[in-house]
Amino acid sequence: MTMPDLTTLRSDIDQLNRELERLLIKRFALVKQVAAHKARTQQPVCDPQREAAILAQLGQSTPELQPALQAIFQTIMAQSRTLEQTLLTKEEL
Numbered sequence: 001m002t003m004p005d006l007t008t009l010r011s012d013i014d015q016l017n018r019e020l021e022r023l024l025i026k027r028f029a030l031v032k033q034v035a036a037h038k039a040r041t042q043q044p045v046c047d048p049q050r051e052a053a054i055l056a057q058l059g060q061s062t063p064e065l066q067p068a069l070q071a072i073f074q075t076i077m078a079q080s081r082t083l084e085q086t087l088l089t090k091e092e093l
Helices: 006-041 048-057 063-090
Strands: none
């Protein structure tokens, strides 16, 4: 079996990047809803136990990718917290 050429591989990566972008936009829309709920119920933006549980689950089936996956998700969660805090500060809920 022959390996796909570089152009094909990059095209596949580009497609995945578009899908990841779409999913992240959807995730941030949910984060806005979470922020509104937290504002109504006076809950803090950060939930360290939940974040730790999410990070612990990552990479269980592919341990060699666990550090990379955890780093990516730490960034996603940090950006989510920033968005929540911005919304709460501006009271855009």
